[in-house]
Amino acid sequence: MAPEQKLSTREIVVVTPEIMHGTPCFAGTRVPVQTLLDYVAEGETLDAFLADFPGVSREQATGLLALAQERLLESISR
Numbered sequence: 001m002a003p004e005q006k007l008s009t010r011e012i013v014v015v016t017p018e019i020m021h022g023t024p025c026f027a028g029t030r031v032p033v034q035t036l037l038d039y040v041a042e043g044e045t046l047d048a049f050l051a052d053f054p055g056v057s058r059e060q061a062t063g064l065l066a067l068a069q070e071r072l073l074e075s076i077s078r
Helices: 033-041 046-052 058-076
Strands: none
């Protein structure tokens, strides 16, 4: 995805008390972001996750993974 097409954090993930009791979810869905991380940890593919959760866009999923990578690298390089 080109930098000018990059989704904002709010387009990727939302935390709202009324949705899944405040669990971070993909924007516009009730799919917890933890679910994607669990899929990856279990060795599942991104395509498998997207097939099981069609409400989540590929851009949201890859955006979340990029955010997680960025934050992890920031935290360990301090």
